[in-house]
Amino acid sequence: MSAGSGAARDETIDHTAPPTRTGLRRLLGAVVLDTRPLRVAPFRRLWASTAVTAIGSQLTAVAVPKQVFDLTGSSGYVGLSGAVALVPLLVFGVWGGAVADAVDRRRLLLVTNTGLAVTSALLWLQAAVGLGSVWVVLALLGLQQAFFAVNQPTRSASIARLVPVEQLPAAAALGSTVFTFGAVFGPLLAGALLPAVGLSTLYLADALALCLALWSVWRLPPLPPLDSAPRRAGLRDVADGFRYLATRGVLLASFLADVIAMVAGMPRALFPEMAERSFGDPPGGGSALGWLYAAIPLGALLCGLCSGWLSRVSRHGVGVTAAVVAWGLAMVGFGIAPSLPVAAGCLAVGGAADMVSMVFRNAILQAAATDEMRGRMQGVFTVVVAGGPRLADLMHGTVAAAVGTRWAASGGGVLVVLLMVLSVVLLPAFWRYRAPTGADH
Known part of the structure; x- marks a missing residue:
C-alpha cells in the first residue's frame, strides 16, 4: 500500500511538472533577452x-568631451567636437559602406579595428605627456571617427550573413544590449577613475580593449561579396547606394525617425556643464558626470535585458514612432528636472525608448536591403546613428550658450515630438510597415 501510494505520487509529479516548466520557459522567452x-x-x-570593447569605448566617449571642456571651459567647444567628428562620419560612413560591399568584410574589420586601437593609443599619449592642445584632441577624434565610420557599417552588414532573418531583431537587441552594458558601466567607471588615475588612463584602457577585440575578429570566417569577386569601391558604387535608397521609402522613413530623435533631442553636449554647474560636481569631474553619461545606456540596457517581446512585434513602423515620441517626452523631463536623480531617471526612460527604436530600425534595414547593398545601407545608417548626435552636440552646445542648458534640453524634446508626429502624417506607409516573415524573405 505504501509502495503504491509512492508510485501514485511519483506519477503525479511526472505528469504535472513538465507543463509547469514549459509555461515558465514560455513566460521567460516572451520577456527575457532572446x-x-x-x-x-x-x-x-x-x-x-x-x-570586449564596450566599456573601453565609453571611457573614451567620456574622456574626449571632458578633456575639451577642461582645456576650454566652454560647452560651445564641446559642441564643436561633435562637428569635427561629424565630417569623417559623413564622408567615410557612406564610402565605408561601399567598401564593405566590395571586399571581404572580415579583412576590413581587422584593418579598421587596428586603426581604432592606434588612435586611442595616440589620445592616451597626448594626455599622458600633458600636451594641452584642444586641436590635437579634435584631430585625433576626427581620425578615430573615420576608422569607426568604416568599421561600423562593415560590422552591421555582416550580421545578416550569419543569422536567419527571423532572428535579426534578436541579434540587434543582443548587440545593443552588450554595447549599452558598457555604456552604463563605462561612464560610471570613468567618473570613479578620473579623480584617482587621471584622464589619460581612460584612453589607455580603450586602446587595450581594442587590441583584445582583434582576436575575436580574426576568428571570423571570410565574408567576401556574394555577387562577385572583390572589386574597387568608387563614387559610382556610392551613388548606386543612394539611388537604391531613394526607391526604399520605408528605409528613408526609418532614417528620418532617428535623425529627428538624435539631432533635435540628444543633449549629451550639455552633460559636462550641467554636471558641474547644475548638479554639484567638482571642477575635475565626479559622479554626476558619470551618472549623466550612464543614464541613457542604463535604460537601454534594462530594456534590452527584457527585450524578448520585441521579436514578436510585427508592426515595426508603429514601434519606431512610439519609441521616438517617448524619447522626446523623456528629454523634456530631463530639461526641467530639479535634481540629479530625476534627471538621470528621465534619461534612463529615454534610453529604453531608444533601444526599442534601434531594434526595430535595424531589423527594417537588415530585412529590406539586399546583401549587395547592405553595406552601403549600413553606411548611411552609421552616418545617421553616429552623425545625428554629433549634429546635436553642435546644436545643443550653441543653443545652451545662448539660452542655458535647461532650455536647450527641454526645447529639443518638444521639437522631437512635433517633428515625429508630422513625419507620420506625411509618410503613412511607414506607420503601416510590417516585418517580413522568413518565407517572405
Whole structure:
C-alpha cells in the first residue's frame, strides 16, 4: 500500500511538472533577452568583439568631451567636437559602406579595428605627456571617427550573413544590449577613475580593449561579396547606394525617425556643464558626470535585458514612432528636472525608448536591403546613428550658450515630438510597415 501510494505520487509529479516548466520557459522567452543568435558561432565571435570593447569605448566617449571642456571651459567647444567628428562620419560612413560591399568584410574589420586601437593609443599619449592642445584632441577624434565610420557599417552588414532573418531583431537587441552594458558601466567607471588615475588612463584602457577585440575578429570566417569577386569601391558604387535608397521609402522613413530623435533631442553636449554647474560636481569631474553619461545606456540596457517581446512585434513602423515620441517626452523631463536623480531617471526612460527604436530600425534595414547593398545601407545608417548626435552636440552646445542648458534640453524634446508626429502624417506607409516573415524573405 505504501509502495503504491509512492508510485501514485511519483506519477503525479511526472505528469504535472513538465507543463509547469514549459509555461515558465514560455513566460521567460516572451520577456527575457532572446539569445538564439549566440548559438551561431560566427555571430557569437562578432558579438564578443563588441562586448570586449564596450566599456573601453565609453571611457573614451567620456574622456574626449571632458578633456575639451577642461582645456576650454566652454560647452560651445564641446559642441564643436561633435562637428569635427561629424565630417569623417559623413564622408567615410557612406564610402565605408561601399567598401564593405566590395571586399571581404572580415579583412576590413581587422584593418579598421587596428586603426581604432592606434588612435586611442595616440589620445592616451597626448594626455599622458600633458600636451594641452584642444586641436590635437579634435584631430585625433576626427581620425578615430573615420576608422569607426568604416568599421561600423562593415560590422552591421555582416550580421545578416550569419543569422536567419527571423532572428535579426534578436541579434540587434543582443548587440545593443552588450554595447549599452558598457555604456552604463563605462561612464560610471570613468567618473570613479578620473579623480584617482587621471584622464589619460581612460584612453589607455580603450586602446587595450581594442587590441583584445582583434582576436575575436580574426576568428571570423571570410565574408567576401556574394555577387562577385572583390572589386574597387568608387563614387559610382556610392551613388548606386543612394539611388537604391531613394526607391526604399520605408528605409528613408526609418532614417528620418532617428535623425529627428538624435539631432533635435540628444543633449549629451550639455552633460559636462550641467554636471558641474547644475548638479554639484567638482571642477575635475565626479559622479554626476558619470551618472549623466550612464543614464541613457542604463535604460537601454534594462530594456534590452527584457527585450524578448520585441521579436514578436510585427508592426515595426508603429514601434519606431512610439519609441521616438517617448524619447522626446523623456528629454523634456530631463530639461526641467530639479535634481540629479530625476534627471538621470528621465534619461534612463529615454534610453529604453531608444533601444526599442534601434531594434526595430535595424531589423527594417537588415530585412529590406539586399546583401549587395547592405553595406552601403549600413553606411548611411552609421552616418545617421553616429552623425545625428554629433549634429546635436553642435546644436545643443550653441543653443545652451545662448539660452542655458535647461532650455536647450527641454526645447529639443518638444521639437522631437512635433517633428515625429508630422513625419507620420506625411509618410503613412511607414506607420503601416510590417516585418517580413522568413518565407517572405
